[in-house]
Amino acid sequence: MEDKTYTLKDIQRETNAPAWLIYYLRTNNRLPVAQASPGRGFSTHYKKEAVGVINKYLSEKKSSG
Secondary structure: OOOOOEOHHHHHHHHOOOHHHHHHHHHOOOOOEEEOOOOOOOOOEEOOHHHHHHHHHHHHHHHHO
16 A cells, blocks of 8 residues: 555545545546445545546636536
């Protein structure tokens, strides 16, 4: 596993993105995952680049809407 990874809560704090958006981007394979969840009750760990992907998505959404 990478030295610095983010959980769902960490990404929400960094980007102010709602959880549904993070789930949406993950299920569409747009977020880099460091370690997938081994099962229910365990967090998915995202790479540092995931924060940049979400911020880019949010900025594109604001400029187009």
